[in-house]
Amino acid sequence: SSRGGQEDAENSLRELAALAETAGAQVLDGVLQRRAHPDPATYLGKGKAQELAEIVAAEGADTVIADTELAPSQRRALEDVVKVKVIDRTAVILDIFSQHAKSREGKAQVELAQLEYLLPRLRGWGESMSRQAGGQVGAGGAGMGSRGPGETKIELDRRRINTRMAKLRAQIKTFAPAREAKRANRKRGEVPSVAIAGYTNAGKSSLLNRLTGSEALVQNQLFATLDTTVRHAETADGRRFTYADTVGFVRNLPHQLVEAFRSTFEEVAESDVIVHVVDGSHPEPTAQLRTVRDVIAEVDAQGIPEIVVFNKSDLIDDSQRLVLHGLAPDAVFVSARTGEGIEQLQERIDATLPVPDREVTAVVP
Numbered sequence: 001s002s003r004g005g006q007e008d009a010e011n012s013l014r015e016l017a018a019l020a021e022t023a024g025a026q027v028l029d030g031v032l033q034r035r036a037h038p039d040p041a042t043y044l045g046k047g048k049a050q051e052l053a054e055i056v057a058a059e060g061a062d063t064v065i066a067d068t069e070l071a072p073s074q075r076r077a078l079e080d081v082v083k084v085k086v087i088d089r090t091a092v093i094l095d096i097f098s099q100h101a102k103s104r105e106g107k108a109q110v111e112l113a114q115l116e117y118l119l120p121r122l123r124g125w126g127e128s129m130s131r132q133a134g135g136q137v138g139a140g141g142a143g144m145g146s147r148g149p150g151e152t153k154i155e156l157d158r159r160r161i162n163t164r165m166a167k168l169r170a171q172i173k174t175f176a177p178a179r180e181a182k183r184a185n186r187k188r189g190e191v192p193s194v195a196i197a198g199y200t201n202a203g204k205s206s207l208l209n210r211l212t213g214s215e216a217l218v219q220n221q222l223f224a225t226l227d228t229t230v231r232h233a234e235t236a237d238g239r240r241f242t243y244a245d246t247v248g249f250v251r252n253l254p255h256q257l258v259e260a261f262r263s264t265f266e267e268v269a270e271s272d273v274i275v276h277v278v279d280g281s282h283p284e285p286t287a288q289l290r291t292v293r294d295v296i297a298e299v300d301a302q303g304i305p306e307i308v309v310f311n312k313s314d315l316i317d318d319s320q321r322l323v324l325h326g327l328a329p330d331a332v333f334v335s336a337r338t339g340e341g342i343e344q345l346q347e348r349i350d351a352t353l354p355v356p357d358r359e360v361t362a363v364v365p
């Protein structure tokens, strides 16, 4: 269809490649297939699937990643053709989230998302597999008594997964008050906070390092920062405040991860200033800008002053600069790499942070 659609698909594939690399894979090649509706049987269609099988064989790939969620039957049909493991974008993102979740809450949320993803996929393997595995089911002892007559392994697995999911949900509920309390404490201490938001790879960690002079983890990887890190800083005139590096945005976030993402992102709603970092060298800054602002509105943070930062100015040419300026006239251009514009940004942050209430005493003569 449209050229915009084509470009969008290419950008999405490029991000998928970056995601796969972040998950630890070595990316060999991409096959871009546009069709109005995916093939119900193999997703790609027979001819393309065959073509893909040839690439897989020639390159010696051991995995194919589809840039969309596949139905279990599509996945199996495609595996039959390409003869290697086929996974989808969601599986890759889940894998990265599980590698990078550090807090107990983050881990619980990711496990919940993984189980949510797994549950409907158990069905696909059907009865034959459950009969094969039937003998081992009771081995652990846990499920023995709960196993009714004629119950299959899959039903049992499904029940176990549901139990585990209920437990995780309950656990996650208990985390929220602690998070609230922690935030409230910071509020009570009246230390204002600056939230750094934006897409993964926009340069949030690099920028935070520039702003605070600290050695936060910087990787050319997505999701280096799934859990929020908070750093202390001071304005030029000595007012203390904190920086919070928030979880990065990603295109087509799997629905199973939306909750995990949102609860982490909620922190933004408690901040006093939002520094919204955009990769100025990115081919589609408009969409990124809009998505971040949509989620900011969703967590009721739209009233908080926002400073838009176009990062990677070392890679931006004059015409791109003009386009970006049109998108956000008040934006600050910086390069976390060269340090360009950092001072200006610091001044903007200082000026935007609330001035603490001082006790005012009226002196009556």
Ligand code: GDP
Pocket: 199, 200, 201, 202, 203, 204, 205, 206, 207, 218, 219, 220, 221, 222, 223, 224, 225, 248, 311, 312, 313, 314, 315, 334, 335, 336, 337, 338
């Ligand atoms: P985050 O995911 O938003 O925290 O992004 P990172 O800070 O991890 O940066 C992602 C990648 O962009 C890394 O490879 C950085 O070295 C690179 N990067 C960050 N800022 C700049 C910049 O100003 N210019 C250039 N050229 N690269 C940058």
